[in-house]
Amino acid sequence: MLRIRVTPVEVIPSWVALGNQGGQVRTIGNTILFSATDLMRFVGCAHATALDLAYMRGEPLTPREDTEDAALLQKQGDAHEAAHLEKLKDAGNGVVEIARGDLAQNADETRAALAQGSQIIFQGAFLAERWGGWSDFLERVERPSLLGPFSYEVTDTKLKRKAHPKHVLQLVLYSDLLAEIQGVMPEHAHVQLGDGTRATLRLADYAHYARGARAKLEVFVASPEPTRPIPCADCSLCRWADHCDAVLTSQDSLFQVANVTRGQVKKLEASGIETMAALARHDGPVRGVASATAEKLVGQARLQHARKTGEPAFELRPAQPGKGFDLLPRPQAGDLFYDIEGDPHYEGGLEYLHGVWADDSFHAFWAHDHAAEAQALERLLAFFRDRLTAYPEARIYH
């Protein structure tokens, strides 16, 4: 029987059962139970985990409500999952659906369904020691296991068009938990993607990384290291985004300087420059940062710092022949300035607005569905054609 390696973790007795609130860290009794979501959050930003735990301990923190974007993504994710379920049923597969409720009870129901050998188990649940959660689909494969002449593999539905490295964490976790029951590690796991295709992963290629990440989370919870807000790709959908913004502002953090990198912040801090105001005042080299880069960062900080107390400002960079504005053609009568807006969350994607600035006025080509999108594009191209016929030297700037 395969065992999942679990590092003993000291549990803070005052942590109480919170239920599954927004997929955040939860407890059963006094024991912290980690989910795939917790793991993905931790890998994205350890500070988010630190805040989750602090909130759980009752520290005065207020998480942000789900943004409209997050709610929309969730809704579309659910619809994608439901559509895949229907497809499997239509194809004649026997599907056992676990009605999501109490995790321990659902895990027992899943064990029974696995033993029964159903073709598909929807919302199969797992609970073992510190890890648990609900998978999307468990699919029967004809590979022998303790269950009989068959075993199961995990499939998750994701809206994305490509499997993301974080999906691997989830798939390996559920596959390990599944292996505990069926006695053999599944060979593969799958992601049913938003464009209808399926990505199949060979688990042996990813298991080491994913198990290592789990061990790191357990160690982090047992003996947390100090963390702080460091802006990253996860911030936009994070429930702590308002909190972190407030902290960065109150600290006048260097991370607020546009386009600064983590490495640059580290070097600036090591040189004693710890705030945006200090960077804005800085004159001279910064150890480990090229002088042109340092000058750019100082200039950026100066403009942003000034903006805090005054009107938006700008500074012209010294002209360099062949660069910057030198690359632009001379203005022509009839020049057009064009931009496009799209909604990737609309089913199949929707380019809902073409906007053109011409003759000191804005021309909008709107579309609220796919039929209107095609018409808007036709009208836009006709507009361009007429303009370029009237002004052959004009250009379209995007």
Ligand code: SF4
């Ligand atoms: S908002 Fe960003 S920095 Fe703050 S906890 Fe969330 S992911 Fe981390």
